[in-house]
Amino acid sequence: MYRLAQHQQQRNLVSISRSGIDAHSMEAFVLGVSEELVLLQYVYDFHLDGLMILRIADLTVVECSETCKFQRELLVQDGLLEQVPFDSLFDLRNWHTVLTQLANAYPLMILECEKLEEPDFVIGRVDQVTPEEIDFDYFSGTGRWGESLTTLALADITSCQVETSYIKAYQRYFERTASLP
Template identity: 45%
Template structure:
């Protein structure tokens, strides 16, 4: 795996490119250390079938050097070892080190963005206890079918702020 910043395009799902460092990939999934505004922003898993372009552009090469100069590059953990065989396998392996997840279903008629904790998994789906933007946990579980999941995030700045909030509040 080359240790350079890459740009990923998913034309059917998102008009914007995603930048990151590829950490691992399987036949179905790709794991990146997500980079946003020259900052590491957790890990992101994408469905490979949605990727229409994955490149190392001249801008990516230049920005890799900027990240090295800023001391950001050395913080990328290229040795992560999550199981990327399937969404289920990834989630199970990530639950060992992460409590909070963001799972997106971008292809649905009403795209889904679910943030919360994993309550259970079966061969077809994941059940999540989720919370609202104002930090209220909802009682009803959200069941997400693996076939509908397009991306997943762990360890992001967004998740980390909510996690600290819940730790302070005892939620």
Template identity: 25%
Template sequence: MTDRKDKIKDYDIMLQKHIDKKDFIKINRTFKDREENISGFMLAITRQFILLQVDNEFMLDGYAIIPKDRFDSIRCNNYDKTFKRIYKEEGLLDTQYGFNQSLSLKSWHELFSDLKKLDYHVVIECEDKDDPDFVIGPIKRVTKDKVGVQYYDPTGKLDDKPTTLSYDDITIIKFGDRYSTTFKRHLRKSK
């Protein structure tokens, strides 16, 4: 058991070095033989989660939270160092890097409660299911083991009732991106 704890501690030290150095990284993830990778800057780690500021074609576009047990590996090679250099030369690391709000990464319940208080619309994915879930919308209910999100479709129509997702199924949460923050202003209730 001590060997496992030492490996986890060593891994966390390596992850913290990426944060301290503001490394651009790629998180490799595989679900049901599909790759679902994501890149950006790791901002924080806890026992349970990784907070990532997401890259979208040399723009910082929101944040992602990934459970620490829901990814395969982290890459930081010459490609990623080139991306960091470009972000730095474009001045984006000085002007857009970071997350300046209080967000608990201790438990699912605290995390979703904070995101709800901050009034973020979230994208929640459960990619490891035979029929993966993709839910976008405002957080309506947070319980000990589930979250309820009022889904909206691509026409901006809100569902009448929240979609409930079990924390055990969640593989990634995204928030603060241009898509959801813009769409949030143009939603309509179902008739």
């Protein structure tokens, strides 16, 4: 956690690995950190691609390599560093507090439970959050809303994403078709 806070303070681009969950590392800027969660500005192919929250317990490597330093400089030269919301304030104490806050700020999100025997991925919006679980109004890859809510245990959630290109494409679809319930 100390190193994450240090990377946040220094505004470093970091490479993050989660062995056993994702075979690939990801690049991101650390925007906030607590004992349980880390808030990241996800960077994909030199584009800022939304916010991601991960469980600290799942992180296996966090480093600021020479490649990260060079790529950060490329982002600076392209004017993207000034678009990173380093001053974001989210309550990262636990999934309950941050999901409640995100539900009020963002219409859609992705939640993943990647460590289950059958990993779960849902995209949609929050209906209700309790200290133990979340009721989620989800839709399919074809933009069809589920007939009932799905419930996820907060303890199973490994990742939350908002404002990604993927999510924004569906948001535009729902706005065009006025099919957001």
